[in-house]
Amino acid sequence: MIRILVLLLGMLTTSRTSPLHRSGFSGEDGQQPAPARGVPVQADQAAEPPPPPAPPTSSAGRNRRRRRFPRWLPWAIALGLIALVFRKIVAWMTIGALSVALHVIGINAHLPHIRFQWPWQTISQGSTTSVVVGPWVLQKIQGIDRPALGTENFNFVFTHKVSKSIGFWPCWYQATFYAVGYASATVDLNPGSAWWKPATGNYKLDVLSRPAGGKAGSVTVSMALPQPQLPQSAHDVSIDNSLSQPISTEHSWTYPGFGCGTVLKPQFAQSVLYAQAQSLAFYRVNHISSVTQPLIAAAEKEAVQIVRNNFIQPTLNALGYTLTKFTIRWVK
Secondary structure, three states: OHHHHHHHHHHHHHHOOOHHHHOOOOOOOOOOOOOOOOOOOOHHHHOOOOOOOOOOOOHHHHHHHHOOOOOHHHHHHHHHHHHHHOHHHHHHHHHHHHHHHHHHOOOOOOOOOOOOOOHHHOOOOOOOOOOOHHHHHHHHHHOOOOOEEEEEEEEEEEEEEEEOOEOOEOOEEEEEEEEEEEEEEEEOOOOOHHHHOHHHOOEEEEEEEOOEOOEOEEEEEEEEEEOOEOOOOHHHOEEOOOOOEEEEEEEOOOOOOOOHHHHOOOOOOHHHHHHHHHHHHHHHHHHOHHHHHHHHHHHHHHHHHHHHHHHHHHHHHHOOEEEEEEEEEEEO
């Protein structure tokens, strides 16, 4: 295109030259010399001379002329396509970040609820009409090979004391500590093939409507799972040392009197304190309802989310169905 414009400008400049230059060489009086005798006059002598060639351009100049779009445009298009494909995830992250920001500055706003969903979890509407979806969903459930963990933290106070009297000379020292413990309740998401036999009633899928006319079908699923299992030993409970700290100290009236300072060592070993706190935390998660109930509730909630969002919902969507209702019944 640039070369054509240069050629047209050259022709326009040439056409505006004086008749003298268009006619070639002339005499002193400004008239055209007569042709020699016997030499015929050529018809193309009156034609205009060809336009001057366009000046050569460098490779850098040609590259700059050929680059019609800025460099950031392809990146912007690529990011736009990624955002379009993962639009539900982008919306979910945006709402989550906005909710956290409003909570930090103290604004209680009601934001729309957007569920996290991958693009391949979308519904293939009308893709199937005669597939028996029950066995397919059960096969996915039987493929679960990891438990759900509902982790909860709780705090408590405990006291560690040392006492070693010298005869009738009483010597004792104690410190009270604030401790933070973590515990998890496990849920067996796949108790085995015998658990899912039809006679047990632990799995039930009802098809309310089938896909037709480009509209997805609807399905309800109910199942039963064993109750969440609490920690079985003190080693299943952990103590957060970064948050635990001493809050008070007490000692006998003789400390650090004569002899008591040599037989007592108030600097307790961390391993001793950790073991004591771990044992107390293990007792709390099995006997204190304020710890046990939230722990079990967290495990049940996480189990429902894992089974529904990772196994049942994607399978039904691929077969052209939506999950309208899902429940888990917890049995001993």
